[in-house]
Amino acid sequence: MRNIQSFESDSPEDTESIAAEFAKKLKPYDFIALNGCLGAGKTKFTSGIIRLLCENDDVTALSPTYSIMNKYSCGGGVINHFDFYRLKSVYDLETCGFFESLEGKNLTIAEWADAVKIDYKKYIAGNYYLVNIKIDPDEKNKEKRYIAIEKIL
Ligand SMILES: Nc1ncnc2c1ncn2[C@@H]1O[C@H](COP(=O)(O)OP(=O)(O)O)[C@@H](O)[C@H]1O
Ligand SMILES: [Mg+2]
Secondary structure, X not given: OOEEEEEEEOOHHHHHHXXXXXXXXXXXXXXXXXXXXXXXXXXXXXXXXXXXXXXXXXOOOOOOOOOOEEEEEXXXXXXXXXXXXXXXXXHHHHHOOHHHHHHOXXXXXXXXXXXXXXXXXXXXXXXXXXXXXXXXXXXXXOOOEEEEEEEOO
């Protein structure tokens, strides 16, 4: 049986709260794959995780669009936040520190994880969570998001 939790978000703040609640169970070595279209809220969701784990409401996750990775150090732990949207090749994936991050004692978060056709399961040392965020184009409330969190490993 698949282990999926579904949430409805009505605002960016809601998405951050859902992410923060989810983050309470995260441990070093865990991997979070974030999928969903541009503007779905993957970076917002990441902000929610970082705010909880860093115990700092002022920290905001920035899109690591140009660097591929942003590193957040907080409370003795490290969070590596990747964005594969602009990843051009497997070479980029190998050189951006992603595999080292999966093996290391830190949390790894990757936006656009499904843009890379690899079997993440092979490389993950901790738990593997797949987060999908959907926008319903017919929805009157333009801030409505459907968030599904699945525990894969
Ligand atoms: N319910 C919601 N959850 C998350 N973001 C929302 C929501 N409603 C509106 N937004 C807006 O959508 C945008 C999401 O941006 P971002 O998190 O950068 O998306 P992504 O990283 O998926 O491209 C932000 O401008 C945010 O304010
Ligand atoms: Mg983003």
